[in-house]
Amino acid sequence: MGSEDQVLNLMRLLDDGIQQAENIESKLDSYDRILQSVKDQMEVMKDKDTLLSVRNDNHQKMLEEIESLVNQLDLDDKYVKSLIEGDLSTPNGILDCTAAAQQLQRCRHASIHDALLKLAAVEEQMKKFNKLKQDFSRRLIHHLNNLFIHQGNELGETLSRHSSELKLPQHHSSHRDLTPYTELMAWLKQADHNSFKELAKVYATNLSKLYSKEIQEFLECARQTIMGKGDKAKLNVSGAKLSGSSASIGSPLDSKKRAGSVHSVDSMSVIQGSDADMTMRYLFDQVFDKVLSEFEPVCLAEQDFCCKFFHLLSDVQPSALQEVVDEAEDTGDIWMKQKPKITIQLVDDDSYPREYIVENLGEGLTSRIPTSQLRQINEELRTMMLALFPSLEEDLGNFITFADKMDGFNSMYMLVRMSQHVTNTQDAGSFLSVTFASSLVKVKRNFDKFVLLQIKAIEENKVSKKAKCGVISFVNNFEDFANQAESIFRGSERHADLDKAYQRLVKAIFDNICRISGDHPKTPREVIMMENFHHMNSILSGLKIPCLEADRKEAKQQYQENLNAYTKDRLGRPLEKLHTFVEGIKAKMNQGVKAEEIGFQLAFSKQELRKVIKEYTGKEVKKSLDHLYKKVEKHLSEDENLYQVVWVAMQNEFIKQYNTYVELINKCYPDSNITLEFSIDDVLQFFSNIGQSH
Secondary structure, eight states, X not given: OOSHHHHHHHHHXXXXXXXXXXXXXXXXXXXXXXXXXXXXXXXXXXXXXXXXXXXXXXXXXXXXXXXXXXXXXXXXXXXXXXXXXXXXXXXXXXXXXXXXXXXXXXXXXXXXXXXXXXXXHHHHHHHHHHHHHHHHHHHHHHHHHXXXXXXXXXXXXXXXXXTTSSOOOOOHHHHHHHGXXXXXXXXXXXHOHHHHHHHHHHHHHHHHHXXXXXXXXXXHHHHHHHTTOSOOGGGTOTTOOOSSOOSSTTOOSSSOOOOOSOOBTTTTBOOOOSHHHHHHHHHHHHHHHHHHHHHHHHHHHHHHHHHHHTTOOOOOOEEOOBOEEEEEXXXXXEEEEOOTTOBOOEEOOSXXXXXXXXXXXXXXXXXXXXXXXXXXXXXXXXXXXXXXXXXXXXXXXXHHHHHHHHOTTHHHHHHHHHHHHHHHHHHTTOTHHHHHHHHHHHHHHHHHHHHHHHHHHHHXXXXXXXXXXXXXXXXXXXXXXXXXXXXXXXXXXXXXXXXXXXXXXXXXXXXXXXXXXXXXXXXXXXXXXXXXXXXXXXXXXXXXOGGGHHHHHHHHHHHHHHHHHHHHHHHOOTTHHXXXXXXXXXXHHHXXXXXXXXXXXXXXXXXXXXXXXXXXXXXXXXXXXXXXXXXXXXXXXXXXXXXXXXXXXXXXXXXXXXHHHHHHHHHHSTTSOOOOSSOHHHHHHHHHHXXXXX
């Protein structure tokens, strides 16, 4: 900087430096342009690689989709052959056809995208599958249709082998033959539901005719057996008897007995009570139990088969019997029709013997049929079972009516047995439980009518007025009725129904004892009351039925009251004049006359007393008592044998009067030595001798 030259040199150096920098920048720019081209090329290469990768992926996915489509729509030729010409009558053929049908179902319901369904190849394959389905469906339906018809006819031909046996034919062989087709039925239900339903109808139609015929012949065999025309030996009841008296057991509680072989409840004609009748009733009980027991395995087996074969029971859950009541009339009769989703419960109210079926129990109503832990039968299965057993309820109802008309006591046997079987079928979740429950209502109604007829017979009972009354026939028969009823209902959950019947019957008996005792010309009212209530007390004491304890006490009280009334009335005042004399003394004393002054009264002097006493010698007293005993004999009946009871009661009453007279004489006439001409020992001897002589 010290000279101008140096400044110029410095400036020149700076210009050179700038020039060099510009050269470098120019080269760098050229390099950048070169690198930019490379960058563009690299990016193009990167994009090409991505596209290639995507294309490869798409190719791979398309290949997989096509392979999946082909695999799903590929039906092996062996399956096609089985569907077209597979043998449906042999086990191996059925297995092959089942496997082929399942593979066809798999192909027809393959998981394919909607867009792929529009492919011509897919559409063509689906048409092929549909044709195979239709052809095989027709072939399967035709085969099973013929098989159902054939089985119905074949089984029907075997009915004659069971016609003389009290046994309902089993269909195990039929079910066994059809079971191999179960999976094919499941396929048909999915593939062609309408045809499946029609096929089910064909099965029900053919089998229902067979079941109806079998049931009717079975019940007819049961009728013949209980009428004594069947084979009783197989039931092992020919010599069996129930406990209790058989003298008049089973007779309605009246005296209208007519010989005959059939009991008509409506006409009140009855079978004579005998050992043979007892055996027939026991036979009926065994036959009825056998009938119900035969129904259970047959219906349960058919229900289980239908559930599996027709794939009807989809869910199982706790439920109740399904039933509905249209009307509960004042008579207690009910009319029922099937309707789902209504709970059935048999109940009684205070106006026994009414019976209702209600949805909800109100106060004072007691459930008769337990409704817990039951299996629900879905409507498809219910419809199927109703179609298979269309007349079961009617046939069973007709049998119940027949048995009830044959002997009213059968309603009691049926009530107990039917209740047991209702419980059994409920626990099994059976369709039969609804039928049995409906029949149970009918049986209960018949039992109520039977009890009402007994009450009506009691109310209409008329005793002979030409002889002494004695123990009325319905009183005698009640013991036999109760003994048999107890043997029938022992341990049964239906005993409460019998208890209510007892209470109504006993009330009717008590009321009509009073009715009959009021207008009998030969026998005093007190004697009829005394004898019949004594007999009822003895019966009820022996039976020891808890619900009749109050009635037993009432019977005992009525007996005692009428015994006392009759004793006082018939004994009267055997020492009449002495009684009148004593009553006069009591009247004077009530007027204020002192006891020691009575003897100074002219009408009641010692002389007058002695005159009265002289009229009642021991001989006269004994004669009077003997005459009294003869009167008692005319009134009392030998059946009840209360002679000694009444005679002892009269003895006690006589002694009571005697002591009253003696006590008053001693009080009013002290130191007079006036005594009756007979002593208490003489009185005891008189009564004893008269009682023994008769």
